[in-house]
Amino acid sequence: MTNADFEKIVDTSDEWIITRTGIKERRIADNSITTSDMSVAACRQAMDMAGCSNDEIELLITGTVTPDYRLPSNACVVQEKMGLPNAAAFDILAACAGFLGGLSIAQSYIETGKYKKILVVGVEKLSSFTNYKDRNTCVLFGDAAGAVVLEASEESSGIISTFVKSDGRYRTLLWSEIGGSLHPHQQGVDPLGRDKIMMNGSDVFKVAVREMANAAARVIKDAGLTSSDIALFIPHQANIRIMEALAKRLHISMDRVFKNIDRYGNTSAASVPLALDEANRQGRIKPGDHIVMVAFGGGLIWGSALVKW
Numbered sequence: 001m002t003n004a005d006f007e008k009i010v011d012t013s014d015e016w017i018i019t020r021t022g023i024k025e026r027r028i029a030d031n032s033i034t035t036s037d038m039s040v041a042a043c044r045q046a047m048d049m050a051g052c053s054n055d056e057i058e059l060l061i062t063g064t065v066t067p068d069y070r071l072p073s074n075a076c077v078v079q080e081k082m083g084l085p086n087a088a089a090f091d092i093l094a095a096c097a098g099f100l101g102g103l104s105i106a107q108s109y110i111e112t113g114k115y116k117k118i119l120v121v122g123v124e125k126l127s128s129f130t131n132y133k134d135r136n137t138c139v140l141f142g143d144a145a146g147a148v149v150l151e152a153s154e155e156s157s158g159i160i161s162t163f164v165k166s167d168g169r170y171r172t173l174l175w176s177e178i179g180g181s182l183h184p185h186q187q188g189v190d191p192l193g194r195d196k197i198m199m200n201g202s203d204v205f206k207v208a209v210r211e212m213a214n215a216a217a218r219v220i221k222d223a224g225l226t227s228s229d230i231a232l233f234i235p236h237q238a239n240i241r242i243m244e245a246l247a248k249r250l251h252i253s254m255d256r257v258f259k260n261i262d263r264y265g266n267t268s269a270a271s272v273p274l275a276l277d278e279a280n281r282q283g284r285i286k287p288g289d290h291i292v293m294v295a296f297g298g299g300l301i302w303g304s305a306l307v308k309w
């Protein structure tokens with residue numbers, strides 16, 4: 001969907017969307033394509049790249065706020081569709097930080113020796129959860145999936161440090177009020193759009209900049225490095241102005257910040273693995289490089305990971 005498509009359905013303009021967010025297009029999945037379908041496609045590509053067979057996967061973690069069903073988890077649907085006979089599978093609900101939350105859990109499982117091969121997926125079909133009458137939010141979101149295979153290794157490369165933090169006092173800045181146990185879904189669509197994503201964008205913006213900068217600084221410090229040692233920063237693609245403010249706080253230039261928000265918009269939990277994959281395929285990450293991924297989302301929750309490639 002282009003910005004011109006949105007000009008036809010809400011009171012907005014290509015110029016406003018580009019200057020305020022950096023977004024030009026987003027990908028919207030067909031009605032027939034589900035979150036689990038997108039997850040399977042991403043998992044297959046990650047497993048092909050890693051040369052990994054289905055029976056080797058011992059754990060599948062999905063970060064998503066848009067599973068196919070309320071019950072069971074997206075991960076269990078993906079397990080069945082892919083055929084992962086030796087895996088445990090579960091979802092985590094950490095919104096846009098879902099992939100980094102999953103990475104942090106996977107790192108801990110691998111470090112304790114419990115599992116050797118883990119699939120982590122960040123996936124969203126946000127188009128199913130977006131209020132296309134609300135110009136404050138609808139122009140921002142897109143659908144996507146990204147996945148990685150993590151494995152135990154004696155090498156010095158890999159995940160060096162991760163960090164996750166949340167603050168539930170901010171929970172109504174980015175939320176969906178209707179559809180949980182407090183206000184169960186009634187038949188039909190809520191006229192106020194409270195069953196879809198609702199956001200106080202400018203307040204989220206401020207916390208996002210502050211806490212993404214803190215989270216990135218934290219993993220860099222924990223690894224005994226400084227921001228000048230980081231070859232590439234891969235932030236959650238929520239807004240180009242958030243990424244610019246983050247770069248300023250970290251005293252780095254924008255050429256070390258990976259951006260693809262112009263083509264995908266904000267894809268929540270899929271945003272970081274999607275950007276990681278594009279950065280890798282474009283040759284932006286070389287063996288031995290240190291990279292920092294950092295994300296932020298509804299909860300509010302934020303997380304980061306420092307990886308030696």
Ligand code: UT7
Binds near residue numbers: 012096139208
């Ligand atoms: O992914 C999870 C985390 N999410 C985020 O990090 C999102 C963080 N927030 C943002 O990216 C930005 O706050 C937004 C892009 C959502 C909004 O940008 P902003 O510069 O903070 O704008 P605003 O919300 O302060 O709104 C400014 C004006 C308002 O008009 P008035 O009240 O000044 O007359 C809005 O009604 O812009 C208006 N506006 C729009 N105008 C045209 C809001 N959305 C639109 C729109 N088109 N789509």
